[in-house]
Amino acid sequence: MTVQLGREQRLAGGHWLLGSAPSLQEARADWEESGSAWLRxxxxxxxxxxxxxxxxxxLGADSPIECAPLVDVDGPVFYSEDGFGREGSYTALVPASVALVWGVNGSIPHHRRALLQVPAPNAVRPERAGxxxxxxxxxxxxxLCDPDLLAALVKQGTGTPGVAEGGPGA
Incomplete structure (x- = not known):
């Protein structure tokens, strides 16, 4: 029963995310065919x-597979092989207002309204190259991710002291 509930929650989350697709039908088809879709x-x-x-x-780990069970930011995070230039990256989904003011070294806010390649809800393992x-x-x-937990993770990885007064955007 627990496995079914998790699957249903992912599907419901996926339907919610589709609300940000430029074309609902195209995004849904892309998720099924390629495992990812462009959302805004x-x-x-x-x-x-x-x-x-x-x-x-x-996290003291060398790969996304090792990191997966260790990431604790109270929200969804995905990995892309080339999401930060030609380097691999993690993308955390946060409240829209947080992305507008984000300013933590070692990370960047995705430009508001620019397309973002998002994995299908069931893409929970690196099964398709790229x-x-x-x-x-x-x-x-x-x-969505807790901005304070996310900022603390990034600051820990860059060796920057804890979250400054004023929150993640400080």
Whole structure:
């Protein structure tokens, strides 16, 4: 029963994310065919992109597979092989308002309204070369990362002191 509930929560989260697709039908078909689709953050959620080496340093792990069980930011995070230039990256889904003011070294906010390649809800392992996959899967509609936990993770990976007064954007 628990496995079914997790699957249902991911599916519900996926339906919610589709609300940010330029074309609902095209995004749904892309998820089924290629395992990822282009969505437009800005209204439903924002995104913060973190260099893979920063997350690996923070968690003391060398790969996304090793990091997956260790990432604890209370929300969905996915890995892309080339999400930070030509370097691997982790993308955390955050409240849209957080992405507008984010300013933590070692990470960047994804530009509001720019397309973002997001894995299908069931892409929870690196099964397709070059396709993003969920390190921390969706946990239902509206489930987003805690900005303070995310900032602490990034700062730990860059060796920067804890969250400054004023929050993640400070």
């Amino acid at each position: 953050p800005g209204a439903l959620f924002g995104a913060v992109i973190i260099r893979a080496d920063v997350v690996h340093a923070a 396709s993003p996959w969920w390190v921390v899967p969706l946990d239902g509609p509206g489930s």
